[in-house]
Amino acid sequence: GQQLNQSPQSMFIQEGEDVSMNCTSSSIFNTWLWYKQDPGEGPVLLIALYKAGELTSNGRLTAQFGITRKDSFLNISASIPSDVGIYFCAGQSLMDSNYQLIWGAGTKLIIKP
């Protein structure tokens, strides 16, 4: 079945640093979604990507849909304390009639004091 590899598993960064995380798939996706989840809350949509090569920004966040359709990355520039949380990627394939989301295992972002 389809699998998503999300890396890194966790990141320890200084406030003000840029952050980069990525997801790779064993098969082609038509949609890539990036979510952030704070403790005890539901995932919040950050960026949605629907076209290979698409580069989309949301404030300090930038995400790209890889040209091969098998990967995506998320960058955060000039990190601030409220960026702490778990970031999930998720992909959808139009070959799946129900468009099920395949989820990465998450990247935990921690800011060093």
Place this chain on the structure above:
Amino acid sequence: EAEVAQSPRYKITEKSQAVAFWCDPISGHATLYWYRQILGQGPELLVQFQDESVVDDSQLPKDRFSAERLKGVDSTLKIQPAELGDSAMYLCASSFNPGRSPLHFGNGTRLTVT
């Protein structure tokens, strides 16, 4: 901005008791999902509705879990009887057009079974 509403936010129940969760999706979203999330992991799909019909419940433990969306709007997920291993976050999500528009999640119900 419209949100997916879930209640209760927290639920503590004893094993073998029944428990129910409620979800009201974003208005106009025909597709509704129930997910279970174990701490530190990604969400796991339990059931997907299109309007009032179940389109995927292959991962729903049907011996104890049931879900309904009678009028194609709000939905209820029930567990009876609850087991210790059911302790998790139960998330509801909705989408206007799966594959063309993203899923939006509610804040979930944190279930603790004692």
